[in-house]
Amino acid sequence: MASVTPPRGMRDFLPADKARRERVLAVIRERYRAHGFDEIETPVMEEFSRLHAGIGGDNEKLAFAVLKRGMDADAIRAAADEPAALSDLGLRYDLTVPLARFYASHRAELPTVFRSIQIAPVWRAERPQKGRYRQFVQCDIDIIGDPSARAEAELVVASLDTLDALGLAGGAIRINDRRLLDWMLGAFGFAADERPGVLITIDKLDKIGPAGVADELRTRGATASAVDAFEAFLLRPQTLEYTPFGERQIRKALPEGAPDDVVAALAGIGGAVAAARPVRPDDIGGVPLVFDPFLVRGMGYYTGTIFELAHPSVDYSLGGGGRYDGMIGRFLGQDVPAVGFSIGFERIVDLVAQTEDAGDAAVVLVHDADVPVAELVALKAALVAEGARVRLERRPKNIKGLLERATADGYASFATVRAGATRDELELRPLDR
Structure with missing residues (x-):
C-alpha cells in the first residue's frame, strides 16, 4: 500500500x-x-x-x-x-x-x-x-x-x-x-x-573547547603562529x-x-x-x-x-x-x-506552557439523533453570537470517548441537547481538563 x-x-x-x-x-x-x-x-x-x-x-x-x-x-x-x-x-x-x-x-x-x-x-x-x-x-x-x-x-x-x-x-x-x-x-x-x-x-568552541579548536585549526593548515597566539588567548x-x-x-x-x-x-x-x-x-x-x-x-x-x-x-x-x-x-x-x-x-512553541483559559469559551453540543437540524443550528448560532466556539456532535453509545477527544481538542464544556430544547435550558458542564 x-x-x-x-x-x-x-x-x-x-x-x-x-x-x-x-x-x-x-x-x-x-x-x-x-x-x-x-x-x-x-x-x-x-x-x-x-x-x-x-x-x-x-x-x-x-x-x-x-x-x-x-x-x-x-x-x-x-x-x-x-x-x-x-x-x-x-x-x-x-x-x-x-x-x-x-x-x-x-x-x-x-x-x-x-x-x-x-x-x-x-x-x-x-x-x-x-x-x-x-x-x-x-x-x-x-x-x-x-x-x-x-x-x-x-x-x-x-x-x-x-x-x-x-x-x-x-x-x-x-x-x-x-x-x-x-x-x-x-x-x-x-x-x-x-x-x-x-x-x-x-x-x-562551545562543543570542542579551546584545545579542540586549536587542534582543528592546525589540522586545517592555518597559520601556525596565529593558532599559537589564539590558543594562548583562549587559555x-x-x-x-x-x-x-x-x-x-x-x-x-x-x-x-x-x-x-x-x-x-x-x-x-x-x-x-x-x-x-x-x-x-x-x-x-x-x-x-x-x-x-x-x-x-x-x-x-x-x-x-x-x-x-x-x-x-x-x-x-x-x-x-x-x-x-x-x-x-x-x-x-x-x-x-x-x-x-x-x-x-x-x-x-514546544517550550510555551499551555494556557488554562485557551478553551474556556469552547462548547460541545452533544445531541440526540432525533433533534431537528433547524433546532441544532439555531442553538449553535445563539452560542456563537455569545462569543463561544461550538462543535455539534451526535451522541454515541459511549460518550466518554467523545468527551475525551473534545478535551484534547481544547474544548472546556459540553451540554446535551434533546428535541425542543431552548438556549436557556442548556446546562453547560465543564469537561475534565
Whole structure:
C-alpha cells in the first residue's frame, strides 16, 4: 500500500497542535506590532538565480529547486549537470533574501526607515532529525534604512519582550560584531583568505573547547603562529568579574587595541536596552545582554552586529540575527543599511506552557439523533453570537470517548441537547481538563 505519511522532514498538525501554534503566533505578532513593526508577505518562491547569488551561505546548497515548465525527458537529461538550466524558480530557504528583493521592488512605497514582520514557512533540504525539519516557520523582524545602533536596540528589546509575553522570562542575548571577529583574527595573525575557514572552526568552541579548536585549526593548515597566539588567548588567566554591560566588559574579553567605534556601538546597544527594560534582581550585569567575542553565526551576509537568543531552560539557541548592510544593494544597486532578528518558532512553541483559559469559551453540543437540524443550528448560532466556539456532535453509545477527544481538542464544556430544547435550558458542564 502506498505511504500515507507526509514527506520526510515535514509534518501534519492535529487540531489541538495547530491551535497551540496559532496562539503562540498570535502573541508574537501582537508584541512585534506593539513595537512598531508592520507585517508583509512575499511569495514562497523566488527566482533560482536570486536564491543562488552567493548571499545565502550554506543554505543555498539546501534550496529546493522547481523544475522549469515544459521540459521533456530529453531536455532534462541534457541539462542534468546544469542546475540553472533545469530550474528557474526555487522555494525560499529563509525570509531575509525575499525581504531584500521586496524592499528593492517597493522602496518608493515604504517609509525611510522600514520595520517589517515576516512570519511564514521556509523550506530547506535538510537531513531530517529531531528538531530539524525540511519545512518550518520563521518569525522575523527587520529594520531597513537605519545605520545606527538604535536599530539593534529596538530589535533586542522587541525580541526579549516577546519572549516575556510567551512566559519565557529570563532570556538573554549573546552579542558580537563580525568586524570585531575579523579584527581579532587579524590581530592574531590569520591571513584574510583563511579567516572564513577559521571562523567555521571557532564556531565549534562551545562543543570542542579551546584545545579542540586549536587542534582543528592546525589540522586545517592555518597559520601556525596565529593558532599559537589564539590558543594562548583562549587559555589566558581570567578574573571573574560581573560588570554592567558596557565598554569595560567588552574590552576585557578582547585583545588590546579593539576598534573604538565598534566597541562604542556595542556598548551603546547595552545602554539603550538597559534604559528600556527594568533591571531584575537576578540579571547579572544589570541587562540581559552578554558579550561573546567568539559568537560567529554562519550566514556570510552579516556585516556587523550579530546576536543569538538564549534561555536557561535549554542549551541551544532560540533565535538570532544580525546586520546585513550589503545585501539589499545586490538588488537595488546602492547599499541600504539593514538588520534583522529571527525567533526560532519551532523551538519556542514546544517550550510555551499551555494556557488554562485557551478553551474556556469552547462548547460541545452533544445531541440526540432525533433533534431537528433547524433546532441544532439555531442553538449553535445563539452560542456563537455569545462569543463561544461550538462543535455539534451526535451522541454515541459511549460518550466518554467523545468527551475525551473534545478535551484534547481544547474544548472546556459540553451540554446535551434533546428535541425542543431552548438556549436557556442548556446546562453547560465543564469537561475534565
